[in-house]
Amino acid sequence: MSDIILRPFEWRDVPDITAIYRPYVTDTVITFEYDPPSEAVMAGRFGTMVDLGHPIIVAERDGAVVGYAYASFYRTRVAYRFTCENSIYLRQDMIGQGLGGRLLDKLIEESRACGFKQMIAVITAERANSVRLHEKAGFIHVGTQEATGFKFDRWIGVTYMQKAL
Numbered sequence: 001m002s003d004i005i006l007r008p009f010e011w012r013d014v015p016d017i018t019a020i021y022r023p024y025v026t027d028t029v030i031t032f033e034y035d036p037p038s039e040a041v042m043a044g045r046f047g048t049m050v051d052l053g054h055p056i057i058v059a060e061r062d063g064a065v066v067g068y069a070y071a072s073f074y075r076t077r078v079a080y081r082f083t084c085e086n087s088i089y090l091r092q093d094m095i096g097q098g099l100g101g102r103l104l105d106k107l108i109e110e111s112r113a114c115g116f117k118q119m120i121a122v123i124t125a126e127r128a129n130s131v132r133l134h135e136k137a138g139f140i141h142v143g144t145q146e147a148t149g150f151k152f153d154r155w156i157g158v159t160y161m162q163k164a165l
Helices: 011-027 039-052 098-112 128-135
Strands: 006-008 056-061 064-075 084-090 118-124 138-153 154-164
Touching: 006 098, 011 039, 011 064, 011 084, 011 118, 039 056, 039 064, 064 098, 084 098, 098 128, 118 128, 118 138
Parallel strands: 084 118
Antiparallel strands: 006 056, 056 064, 064 084, 118 154, 138 154
């Protein structure tokens, strides 16, 4: 992992970020999104975070994007303005190598600097590896909602974890 650099998002990353995200939509329940968003849609999502000054981190190896993480508002109502929700996505061949933890640690650091006071992780309940990743970073389990989402013809629960920043 020493050959991987973590750097801020750049607009040239949008095609790679879109490609990394696509199999999570089409092949997993990690996201409840059904249709893979286009590059234009992803650019719009990331543009909103850029405009807000929210942290977006890109992992790069040999000039190729291999993962990314971001934190943005947990909810849009003003009372939630100090609480963020995190997201981490890795290229499929990078899973299980420690990159998720590196991205999460850096994201926590940058979220603090951004003024966030709490970070929420919204995790598909069956994703034990994501729960462990967040536990290692000091998140605590704050609840589970059973059968919250419906994807691939089945009901899926959601686990909530939280960390004070």
